[in-house]
Amino acid sequence: MELQTGRALTLSRRSFGVLAAASVLAACTRAPRTASPDAPLRVLAINHVWTQAISRYLPEIEERIGRRVSVRMLTADQLTSSFNVKLNASATDIDVMTVRPLQDQMMFARNGWVTDLTDRVEGDAGYRWDDVQEAPRERSAAGGATVSVPVVTERPALYYRKDLLEDVGGAPRTLDDMMHAALELERRDEGFFGFVGRGQRNGAVSQWSSFLYSFGGDFTVDGRSGIGTPEAIAAYEFYGRLLRDAGPPGATNMSLEQAMPIFAQGKAAMYVDADAIYSNFLDPTISSVTDTVGFAPFPAGQAGSVPHNIPSWSLAINEFSLLRDDAWEFLRWASGPEMVARLQAEGIPGARQSVWDDPATLAVFPPDLAEAMRVNAENGVGHDRPEVMQVGRARDIVGRPLVAGIVGQDVAAVAADASAELDDFLVRDNRQQEF
């Protein structure tokens, strides 16, 4: 390049051409399509006790694959947004992903963002894919291919105050008992509530699903909306009344983050949420109910006790990853029988039947919680939200009557309107599922 100096800096035609060509070439150069031997295996994961636990064992897998493993943790919303942004750009800087099989997986598979693992899971005798419980195994497939492997399962638990409930007959066995106890124990003028639970339109849907199933309903019936049925309306009205008449103010703005502290601070008699969060109530630094909290199976409704039992978090491999073989080794290690047994013994429930059959893996849980988990797993349904591609939009529709119930509106009318909206949505969503 001939940058000439004189009265002013000038550039010859040839130098200008060389500079322009070099710039264009630099801009058009593609990144190498093979990973460097020094490149770490990158795991983009949910900020969850599972991720924190598995991180302690990383040296084992690092030795096995001969490269460093880098784990980055994000909250669920941040994780989904991060996947959307990065994978829309075909990013190669994620190898292993934690995904919510019931929330993201179908969309990710449609987009071609997750690797088909069918041959790997079925062709590996040591991995024992058939040992994975049926419901989580079924939920690992999308578009006819296995695209993830489950690592954490979840059911609802009824958390209750043993000291207060014993005056009204102990932990409620039916939903009617639960309503009765909640109304009996609430002293809202004094800031004490009979029941606390999620009330946000979208966030409450998964926990409300167990109420819906126990009233005999489901989100969809024969491919059409099920939220306008008498069973669904009864479940909406029941949950709405529970929060409206016995719950805290501002319930419609409450998700896990707002509801859980109310129970942990001893301000509510009962709370229904994921069993995975039980340790929050046993930690004296954040809970004032460590000695009084009890755990019970989900109470029975008209259709019995029918809670959800779902794979809440699974592992998948980014289709654009340059380290897919190493990523599979990670999945194989992190979700194999040995690691699941180890983590379940630390209090993180997995999806392997052989592990659940081993009482030693349940010893860490309080006995009444272990029993509640066992009963809920036995009665459980494998989904806690509509099984569609656009889960977020479906939850927004399904959650509308839920909010109507909490604020005391005409639930039947709102449910009828939401049901019609869900039917229209299902037609569009089914069309999108043809991939």
Place this chain on the structure above:
Amino acid sequence: MATTFEQSSRRLKWALLAPALAFVGLMIAFPLVFTVYLSLTDAFGAVNAGTSLVGLQNFADALGDTRRFWPAVGRTVVFTVGAVALETVLGLALAMLLRKPFRGMEVVRTILMVPLLATPVAIGILWMLILDPTNGVANHLLGFVGVPPQEFLGSVSQSLPTLMLIDVWQWTPMMTLLLLAGLTTLPEEPEEAARVDGATAWQRFVHVVLPMLRTTVLTALVLRGVDALKTFDLIYATKGPGGGSDFEAETLNVYAYGLTFDYLEYGLASAVLVLFTLFIVAVVVVLRRRTERSAS
């Protein structure tokens, strides 16, 4: 052909300008053009998957959506007009109070700046804690004066007004500073003449100060109005996706974000964003014209 000094010099100018031009092109022009392109497609799920052109279908869908789009437009207008009007009135009042020098003026001005320095997400979380219906300090204070506990951000009906008040709390100081800057440039003679003629303080303010301050007020309105129209972080931090359980605080920005990141409907989201941009441009043009007319 020999290269003249002018030609060579011109090339050097372009070579030096190129990085800045490329940056502007990549960071501003490309996203704008790509958003307009996406708004004309059925992009869904992934933009790196196949898409088809659908003409103006997304615009028709958005404009025909009375369930989410139009209510979001209404809330955007209510939030902006309500918050900016209050900020202007309070900002003007504070600017008039701070106009004359007094002891401790610097301290007062510094305190006024504090809300401006905090990030909207931090402010959102702070106010969520203050206004928490069960544990918040606001209901405790209201209890002392006999007011029953309020749900504030937990209520479907109180959320938008509460968010407007938080916005007023944060941005009134900026209006104060802008208007104060305008006030200090006004000549003192007209006001002095009005005082000699026996005009009251209110008459001097309405008939002398305000007409002279008109251009500054309109400029402040444009700046704050455009900013308020685009409010996202405060609403999202306090109300979450969809602006709350009954979409009670869902403005156009929050709606477009939800379409993009929760529903992955990139085509429709882009159409909403294009309409939103046109809406903002229209507001700016109207206010600018008024400013120019008043200046002339």
